[in-house]
Amino acid sequence: MMLATPETGLIGVLILFALLLAGLPIGVALGLVGMSGLVLVLGLEPALIKGGVVLVDTLTRYELGTLPLFMFMAHLFFSSNASRDLFDAAAKMVGHRRGGLAYASVGGCAGFGAINGSSLATAATIGLVALPEMRKRGYSDALATGTVAAGGTLGQMIPPSGALIVFGIIAEQSIGKLFTAAIVPGITQALLYCLVIWIVVRLRPNAAPASERATWAERRAALGKIADMVLLIALVIGGIALGWFSPSEAASIGAAGALAIAAWRKRLNRDMLMKAFEETLRTSGLILMVIIGALVFSVFISVTGVTDAVGAWVTGLALGTVPTLLLVALILLLLGSVLDGLALMLLTTPILLPVVESVGMSAIWFGIFLCRAMEIGFVHPPLGMNLYVIQGVAKDVSINRIFKGVMPFLASDLFHLLIIILFPALALGLPELLGN
Amino acid sequence: MSALRKSVTLIGGIALLAATGIDAIAVIGRNLGLPLRGSIELVQVAVLVAGSLALLVATVDNSHAKVHLLVDRMSDAARAMLDRISALLGALFFAALLIGSLWLMADLWTGHEQSEIVGVSWRAMRLFANIVFAAIVVALLGQAIRGKRP
Numbered sequence: 001m002m003l004a005t006p007e008t009g010l011i012g013v014l015i016l017f018a019l020l021l022a023g024l025p026i027g028v029a030l031g032l033v034g035m036s037g038l039v040l041v042l043g044l045e046p047a048l049i050k051g052g053v054v055l056v057d058t059l060t061r062y063e064l065g066t067l068p069l070f071m072f073m074a075h076l077f078f079s080s081n082a083s084r085d086l087f088d089a090a091a092k093m094v095g096h097r098r099g100g101l102a103y104a105s106v107g108g109c110a111g112f113g114a115i116n117g118s119s120l121a122t123a124a125t126i127g128l129v130a131l132p133e134m135r136k137r138g139y140s141d142a143l144a145t146g147t148v149a150a151g152g153t154l155g156q157m158i159p160p161s162g163a164l165i166v167f168g169i170i171a172e173q174s175i176g177k178l179f180t181a182a183i184v185p186g187i188t189q190a191l192l193y194c195l196v197i198w199i200v201v202r203l204r205p206n207a208a209p210a211s212e213r214a215t216w217a218e219r220r221a222a223l224g225k226i227a228d229m230v231l232l233i234a235l236v237i238g239g240i241a242l243g244w245f246s247p248s249e250a251a252s253i254g255a256a257g258a259l260a261i262a263a264w265r266k267r268l269n270r271d272m273l274m275k276a277f278e279e280t281l282r283t284s285g286l287i288l289m290v291i292i293g294a295l296v297f298s299v300f301i302s303v304t305g306v307t308d309a310v311g312a313w314v315t316g317l318a319l320g321t322v323p324t325l326l327l328v329a330l331i332l333l334l335l336g337s338v339l340d341g342l343a344l345m346l347l348t349t350p351i352l353l354p355v356v357e358s359v360g361m362s363a364i365w366f367g368i369f370l371c372r373a374m375e376i377g378f379v380h381p382p383l384g385m386n387l388y389v390i391q392g393v394a395k396d397v398s399i400n401r402i403f404k405g406v407m408p409f410l411a412s413d414l415f416h417l418l419i420i421i422l423f424p425a426l427a428l429g430l431p432e433l434l435g436n
Numbered sequence: 437m438s439a440l441r442k443s444v445t446l447i448g449g450i451a452l453l454a455a456t457g458i459d460a461i462a463v464i465g466r467n468l469g470l471p472l473r474g475s476i477e478l479v480q481v482a483v484l485v486a487g488s489l490a491l492l493v494a495t496v497d498n499s500h501a502k503v504h505l506l507v508d509r510m511s512d513a514a515r516a517m518l519d520r521i522s523a524l525l526g527a528l529f530f531a532a533l534l535i536g537s538l539w540l541m542a543d544l545w546t547g548h549e550q551s552e553i554v555g556v557s558w559r560a561m562r563l564f565a566n567i568v569f570a571a572i573v574v575a576l577l578g579q580a581i582r583g584k585r586p
Contacts, residue, residue, distance in 0.1 A: 020503045021503060021506055022506065022507075022518070023502050023503060023504070023506060023507030023510075023515075023518055023522070024502070024521075024522050024525060025500035025501065025502050025522055025526060026500070026501045026502060026503065027500060027501070028500065028522065028525055028526040028529050031529045031533070032525055032528065032529045035529060035532050035533075047532075047536075048532060048535050048536040048539060049536050049539055049540065050536065051532055051533045051535075051536040051537075052533060052534075052535070052536025052537035052538070052539055052540045053536070053540065054533075055533045055536065055537050055565075055569070056537055056540065056562065056565060058487075059483065059484045059487045059488055059565060060480050060483065060484050060561070061480075061483070062476050062479055062480055062483070064483050064487060065455050065459070065479050065482070065483045068452060068455075068483070068486055068487070068490065069452065069455060069456060069459075072452050072456065245463050248459060248479070249459050249460075249462070249463045251459075252455065252456045252457075252458075252459030252460045252463070252479075253459075253460055253463060255452070255456040255460075256456050256457070256460040259456070273449065274442075274445060274446070274449070276449075277445050277446070277448060277449030277452065278445050278493070280449075280452060280490075281445060281448045281449070281452075281486070281489060281490040281493040281494070282490070282493050282494050282497055282499050283494075283499075284486070284487065284490040284494075285489075285490035285491045285492070285493050285494025285495065285499070286494045286499050286500055286501050287501075288487055288490055288491055288494075289491060289494060289495075289500055289501075290500075290501055292533070293529070339503055342501055343501075343503055
């Protein structure tokens, strides 16, 4: 145990950082550094057995079912044309206002975020339906692309969120509590985006011309198309928040409901089901690999005591709660400019969570805060994955123009992050109120 | 899609459907006063099957998450080399996990571990998982030797 020192842990973190930047799969990099570190610190036999225990324990965790089943639900909805129906309904309701289709895109992203937990998938799917519509109606490229790139990040915050499920498993926190805590930040984030659109349209009316008003009959028809989905989503999220069922059970209810809705819409067939199986298994495998690697890495980090050392160092600075959290936010934003969301979460959770807890904040709050910081990484260069996803949809719009369009939303994201730091009740209020 | 690949997807999919059905029935049953005993154990089995096959599918499809900041700026040859090294290191990591898991299985083999309520044989489940992990190691070694399929 001579090597079980914070310095060993720190060297491990630096090697991991280098391997991640070198393009090694995130799960493999985390797992290899963790396993090699455990061999050095504990010896070969205990390290191998620990690895075996982590592998089997992870794959037999009941809560782990939450992840593939929510993904299964999302893939079933993809096949049922959910993204177009959600955007259409929002567009019929507010599309006639100046900037209305941009508001509708945010609404569509929020709705689609509630049936899938991925920022990239939300940006890509809503982008496919919303961007051509906005450009056809004369919206500026910058506003149209910026809105969908930023709106896509709602997919990660609004429950069920893939990032929060992974965080819950890694940090051993209640996924139900995390989902409940994400509801108000998700809603306020969407409202801030709407405020940004309102301001942009006020300053530059030509950026988003008004279009024709849909009749109430058209609106009712559009709302009727999404009623089943909205009811199911409300049941799933509401059921978790009110404690009617656990997140794993909610995922099953969601998947069973999505199957029933697909059958009701006459879209359920063998090919569609096989495609949903295939996509669900592929995406779940990708995330499981990262979770297993991260758990092995976490064991190594905790054995070296680096988290205690960092915690003691930060406590020694005696900065106080808000400055410490601002420092943590700065670290996350800096790392987020070179690491993608999952890597950022898995690298920083074992180290920064104890620091945040040492200044009196809860792990649930940190999960929301981290998720928000990850979302910002999706829309700021040089990584800004959502920007590239949107460029893939609108190929003739330059990345610089998309970035210009997303800038006001990025400013609102930073403001929102600050609000979450200054008013933790934004995240923690609802779980406390509902007593879950 | 090859027959083997289709079978893997189908078995994984059936496990997903099983987990969906068991938990959904358990929730409905609980609310009707007819609790489904052992539902958690059965879902654990379905999750183990779906999860281990999901790892295999993601590995065979080369769809593991990476940081692309530097990789996207590399030449094709450098990227191909890096892919092979990644696959080799992935095989090494999974081989280490497999050895640990086999070690545990060997230690517990004669213990005939069973779940408490429905008596699921964990020995059989460990065996299934280890066969899938071994397939993952083989797939990664194949990618390291041949290079990844585009």
